[in-house]
Amino acid sequence: MPDWHPMLAAVEVSPDICDMVDPAGKRYGMIEIRRTVDGIRYRAVHHAGDGDRLLGWGTSLRLAGEHVHRACVSAMSPASGPNEGWPAHPSRSDLR
Numbered sequence: 001m002p003d004w005h006p007m008l009a010a011v012e013v014s015p016d017i018c019d020m021v022d023p024a025g026k027r028y029g030m031i032e033i034r035r036t037v038d039g040i041r042y043r044a045v046h047h048a049g050d051g052d053r054l055l056g057w058g059t060s061l062r063l064a065g066e067h068v069h070r071a072c073v074s075a076m077s078p079a080s081g082p083n084e085g086w087p088a089h090p091s092r093s094d095l096r
Contacts, residue, residue, distance in 0.1 A: 010065060018061075020068050029068035031061065046071035 010018040010031065020029035030052075032043040042064035044055040048071075055071055058064030 009069065010061075018065075020065065020072070022072070028072045031058075031064045031068060033061070044068050046075070048075060 009020045009022065011021050012018050016033045018031045018033075019027045020031065021027055028047055030045045030047065032045070034041050034043055039059075042058040042061050044058055044064040044067045046053045046055055046068055053071070055067045058067060
């Protein structure tokens with residue numbers, strides 16, 4: 001079992017809202033718990049530099065937390081997409 005999971009970044013600010021907080025204390029996302037006609041749903045929001053972005057609705061807190069965390073990690077890449085914009089590793093240059 002891993003020592004860390006994205007849900008460890010969740011800080012409950014009220015009974016229905018969890019902020020996702022990085023190690024420096026900066027909020028990078030939010031999960032809101034909502035009751036709907038289809039049951040309990042979790043609204044996943046990523047706090048990007050240009051404003052909040054709704055990622056979608058999860059059927060579990062774990063799933064919503066994973067989506068917010070992946071959006072945060074993806075936003076750190078130079079091209080803001082998974083595996084985009086990173087320079088090729090020198091040892092892989094002969095594979096092109």
